[in-house]
Amino acid sequence: MKAVKAIRTPGGLSLRFDPRSLVVSLLLAAVTVAAGVVLIGSGDFPISPGEVVATLLGNGTQAQEFIVQDLRLPRVLVGLLVGASLALSGAIFQSISRNPLGSPDVIGFGQGATVGALGVIVLFDGGALAVAGGAVVGGLVTGVGVYVLAWKRGVHGYRLVLVGIGIAAMLTAANHYLVTKASLVEATQATLWMTGSLDGRDWAQVWPLLGVFAALVPLILAHGRQLRMLEMGDDAAYALGVPVERTRLVLMGSGVLLIAVATAAAGPIAFVALSAPQLARRLTRSPGPNLAAASVMGAALLLIADWAATTGFGDRQLPVGVVTGVLGGCYLLWLLVTERKAGRI
Template sequence: MKAIHAIRTPGGLSLRVEVRAAIVVVLLAVVALAAAVVLIGSGDYPMAPADVIRTLLGSGTTAQEFIVNDLRLPRALVGLLVGAALGVGGAVFQSISRNPLGSPDVIGFGQGASVGALAVIVLFHGGATAVAGGAIVGGLATGVAVYMLAWKRGVHGYRLVLVGIGAAAMLTACNSYLLTKANLVDATRAVVWMTGSLDGRDWSQVWPLLIACVVLMPLVLAYGRNLRMLEMGDDAAYALGVRVERTRLVLMLAAVLLTAVATAAAGPIAFVALSAPQLARRLTRSPGANLLPSAFMGAALLVVADWIAQRAFGDRQLPVGVVTGVLGGCYLLWLLVSERKAGRI
């Protein structure tokens, strides 16, 4: 039996809180923040977690404040925000498609953002801001195209996934073609961007990402109840008063924007959007999209992966996208085997 508490607000609203899910959210938030503190303290000038916290509170030395606030804190914040955005985006698409493979990096949205960014790099030789804008436009255009191609008296799960996988294959081919058209400098820059990295991130990436998360995540959470009803099927959701297509369209648009903005900030980070919602659901053991647990799980996964990329291979630092790709690939294989044993694929 699950422990569920009912809370009545002064305005007369009644809220149901699942105790296990709430505990998981708190623990994941603590893990994500602790991992961020450890990440900030790592590097050529190592700092103890206590020194990092003291510096963040304004009591560090001048050197510590420069290293923490100007060099390392933006990287950690980008990691937390990108992980949270990808976790929520993945949770929305997996819930809408009712398929564990319904992840933005599997059904083409990450690849669409990559096409937009590579087009700016290769064809227009644009700067960092233009590349970020190209990634957002590419992700949005892909989302619209996949939605329209998957539409047939509504958008259903397996059709969305199949159309998305086809779109991902074509967009991957476009990325390869763009690389063949690039000169050596642009090709090197494009490959580095496509790997996915938090290297060199500063406050110019933090603020747009923070604004997008502050605007879009509450919107997604506001539709959380309707999203949970959608998992029961369109007919059941209609019977319960949910405006199905409007809800689906708003949530998909928000999830595509979150994925595109995250990709614009850090490049295509593989498998976080796929694995974070699944791991969060296994921890909470709750039905539904588990939006908040997915956000904190994504944040924790990406920050931990970045620490591994920096410290686990000696002096040789790896882009975080390499680590998430390896770990996520192993998770995907395990997921496919589990789904096959359960008879779902």
Template sequence: MTTNRANRAVRTPGGLSVRLDVRACTVVVLLLLAALAASVVLIGTGDFPIPAADVLKTLVGNGDAGQEFIVNELRLPRVLVGLLVGASLGLGGALFQSISRNPLGSPDILGLGQGATAGALVVIVLFSGSAGAVTVGALVGGLGTGLAIYVLAWKQGVHGYRFVLVGIGISAVMTAVNGYLLTKADLVDAARAVVWMTGSLSGRDWAQVWPLLALCAVVVPLVLANARGLRMLEMGDDVSYSLGVRVERVRMLLLVAAVLLTAAATAAAGPVSFVALTAPQLARRLTRSPGPNLLPSLCMGAALLVTADWISQRVFGADQLPVGVVTGVLGGVYLLWLLVTERKAGRI
């Protein structure tokens, strides 16, 4: 097998030859290190600052009682939720963009976040539900929205632009529904709903970590196992069929996985905007590799979200600015740049 500087063929003990993209692997390692470094710094940031060295000592069980309580009980769960939410959004965004073959095929544009928000608002406004009930409502809303988009976009298969256009329409409908629900809420519930809709990691604890970690432990390996089929889908259905890919089965499986990841992330932290849009694009530019770039997108999403949370705390103080505001501003600027770039290239 021929190789170049960016790709190498690795032969496994069983005799199977595997192509290894050296640049992509390097990017994944560097993004993981960046996410972990940002996490350590973020854990040490707050009203009671803790040096990074002390954070590491505390994480391995050598801190004093006060540091152990602050790190392990207050800040570590928040950071873990941030990493898992960012990773889920990054991977979900990469799946949607690859399946739709459109850089705008993101949960933010398709309305999945708005659908999850609608489910959460129904629980908050109509039933004054607990935090756990709000999480379930957001998950149900996201899954229902994803199913509606797929059904309405289906016409002898799912075409990328039809999928995106239907998603934009669903997003507009869900936005209107959310506005109506807010008008029906009393003052306390409306304030609670607006805070949730902004997207925040404040107050997150181990109750949000374990369900999201369990979901990622099941869904992420399933997605990676179908990465080859996803790469074939990007070449078109006819080519995929000729290569032996069960197109609709793979597409449906990966769409369900993407919806689950996005809905679970939204349920855990609220609709944190634009991470799912920007992470796959930035990962692709770093790896310079065609295809879905699933692992780089996952790592980029995690690094982006914890870095944005650190910025919100460092610049505005702990819990003064929700992380969703920071990602919204940065992501909005990136979206404008992406639209200008796509227009100049003649793709939109």
């Protein structure tokens, strides 16, 4: 039995929390901050962690302030927000589908955003803003398509996953087709974008991503209890007074928008949405979506992967999507083996 604490505020409001989940979330937040500081200090002009902190507090030299504030801090903030958005979206869809494979990059939403972005690059020769808009539109249209095709007296877990996997396969084929129709310059740009990278990210990507994240996170957290009830099945959720379809629609819409804006900001970074919620659940040993722990885990994973991509291969810097793809692929194989042994697939 999990130990759950309850505190009562002077106004009579009772708040319940799991001490282990709180401690894990705080430790992951500390790891995220440390990874961010180390990543800011890494590069051709190395800066020690102490100097990074001093510069962030306004006590650095002019050169350090330019490097930290203008060049490296936006990249780290984009990585943090993208990682948290991917993980939060993954936690939502894994809970709704009641399946650890129900990740948005497995069931087609990431591929839909990629189709939208590639369509703008190849067909319209769009700039960065247009590409971001195309990714958002592609993700949202894919979300609507998956929801409609998976609907049959409600949207149920395995049907959502199976429909999503089928749509993901078709969208992947569409992505390859768009690349073959592109010119050499466009194909190079598209291939680089499809890899998923934080290179060259600046404040222009930070503010829209931060705005969407700040708007959606309170909405998602407000539905956290209902999301946990949905994991017990629709009948149990109905019996507990949860408006199932409305809750599912709100949460799916929020999850699709998160994956779409994250893809628009950094490209399709694979497997963070799949692995972060499951790793958070194993660390907290708590049932339910573990939204806070999952989001912080996603941010930490992406920043650590970006640090490994930029410093672990000598003079060659890899896109972060390559590192997450390799590590996530290994995790997916382990997850499939574990699920098969448990008799769930």
